[in-house]
Amino acid sequence: DAEITQSPRHKITETGRQVTLACHQTWNHNNMFWYRQDLGHGLRLIHYSYGVQDTNKGEVSDGYSVSRSNTEDLPLTLESAASSQTSVYFCASSRDNYEQYFGPGTRLTVT
Amino acid sequence: GNSVTQMEGPVTLSEEAFLTINCTYTATGYPSLFWYVQYPGEGLQLLLKATKADDKGSNKGFEATYRKETTSFHLEKGSVQVSDSAVYFCALSDRDTGRRALTFGSGTRLQVQP
Numbered sequence: 001d002a003e004i005t006q007s008p009r010h011k012i013t014e015t016g017r018q019v020t021l022a023c024h025q026t027w028n029h030n031n032m033f034w035y036r037q038d039l040g041h042g043l044r045l046i047h048y049s050y051g052v053q054d055t056n057k058g059e060v061s062d063g064y065s066v067s068r069s070n071t072e073d074l075p076l077t078l079e080s081a082a083s084s085q086t087s088v089y090f091c092a093s094s095r096d097n098y099e100q101y102f103g104p105g106t107r108l109t110v111t
Numbered sequence: 112g113n114s115v116t117q118m119e120g121p122v123t124l125s126e127e128a129f130l131t132i133n134c135t136y137t138a139t140g141y142p143s144l145f146w147y148v149q150y151p152g153e154g155l156q157l158l159l160k161a162t163k164a165d166d167k168g169s170n171k172g173f174e175a176t177y178r179k180e181t182t183s184f185h186l187e188k189g190s191v192q193v194s195d196s197a198v199y200f201c202a203l204s205d206r207d208t209g210r211r212a213l214t215f216g217s218g219t220r221l222q223v224q225p
Contacts, residue, residue: 031211033212033213035215040217041217042115042200042215042216042217042218043155043200043213043215044215045212045213045214048211048212050211058212090154090155092155092213094211096211099145099157099160100157100213101157102147102154102155102156103154104153104154105153105154
């Protein structure tokens with residue numbers, strides 16, 4: 001069955017370190033998204049991509065970057081982790097009908 | 112810009128009670144509307160959707176009607192079960208602007224007691 005996976009599921013890192021969160025989907029969806037979930041804020045958009053070599057900034061993109069070298073993967077990199085980036089991160093993908101499918105999430109703690 | 116406002120939770124109900132979770136939106140275009148559900152420790156799952164005015168989305172006993180005149184998409188269920196305990200998110204996408212990302216409300220936690 002097609003699916004979307006994220007790894008790792010849990011990560012603890014220190015302030016200042018670079019961290020990469022993986023997202024992989026097997027639906028062959030063009031669109032992929034990264035959100036962060038924080039209490040009281042719902043999900044907020046970090047970065048998104050509409051296809052290979054396409055990346056765009058969302059509302060909370062500072063301190064994050066993405067790259068899209070193939071259809072299946074959209075890794076999210078925290079260039080220099082900060083305590084404010086402690087959160088749960090969700091990856092999602094969609095075709096052009098706007099219905100998104102979400103991964104299981106990565107819980108990141110920055111100490 | 113686009114925004115979604117949901118009623119704050121938690122909402123605590125007894126089993127078989129009637130559920131309403133309010134959702135209103137602001138959008139620059141003509142959005143599609145969604146309800147997602149998140150069970151503890153899991154990602155979000157699409158519960159139902161509506162793409163045009165007066166459409167009713169339904170799934171698993173839940174319903175929501177797209178009301179353009181009141182810019183609302185309230186979630187209802189006639190008889191909740193303990194297994195419905197979860198966090199519910201209202202969301203929109205704005206096709207007119209070409210924006211395919213979703214704008215989410217802050218979520219409403221539902222707790223159903225036996």
